[in-house]
């Protein structure tokens with residue numbers, strides 16, 4: 001894998017790939033790569049001629065008191081992982097290279113940044129949108145691979161691309177899960193053994209919500225209660241939110257009828273704040289008729305992790 005650390009070098013390298021007739025796949029990450037990232041790289045590898053991963057822990061998306069300093073980092077190991085996964089380019093700039101000055105221009109995707117993660121982590125999604133816009137501006141025409149694990153981020157990036165006309169095709173990739181359902185995440189490495197077991201409650205909460213919807217429950221509040229009760233039974237988990245939302249725009253549904261839904265949870269376990277989500281289609285809905293037997297397709301990780309695990313706007 002070719003390591004590039006300058007913005008100019010990265011842009012030129014990708015431009016030269018394209019002028020040689022090669023399509024570019026971009027996988028933006030904050031490093032400390034795990035099975036979820038590997039699934040993004042594998043998908044990019046299968047669809048693009050040149051695969052570039054970016055590794056940058058973006059300070060703009062961490063609020064005061066959040067885990068910027070504790071966020072796990074291991075560039076040497078990431079480069080080995082990328083090489084084994086068949087990536088061609090690793091772009092790993094310093095903070096100074098990305099932000100020579102405090103940026104005055106910031107990107108905000110209205111309507112997708114205020115609630116859920118935006119409410120709990122003020123400024124976080126603006127920081128994400130800003131760095132992703134910069135990476136897209138540097139990378140140029142490409143396909144960009146994002147995981148459904150960060151569902152609000154994924155919707156935001158899709159709107160960023162369409163509203164600002166970046167020459168980028170966003171590719172959605174399913175969440176990768178451990179056998180007990182825990183979504184893989186770099187932050188899982190900071191969980192102790194007991195905390196690691198508790199963390200699986202997030203997925204169990206989502207499953208409880210999904211069962212309610214699939215059993216025909218129409219009340220968002222009762223679906224929410226089903227998710228909350230699973231997490232409330234775990235003394236080691238501190239619930240932040242458990243919500244039911246429209247899958248296309250995260251708006252609050254009045255009743256669960258016709259639309260594809262997304263269940264979203266966030267909770268703190270030990271030192272780590274975790275998020276997860278699951279898609280669900282209400283039975284008898286037009287969406288279910290279009291896609292009979294549909295269930296959210298997440299991957300259970302069948303390969304070892306790269307490292308050992310150590311109010312919203314109402315629907316119209």
Ligand code: PAF
Nearest residue numbers: 028029030058128131150
């Ligand atoms: O999902 C992430 O790892 C980050 O939010 C991203 C998209 C790389 C931006 O820093």
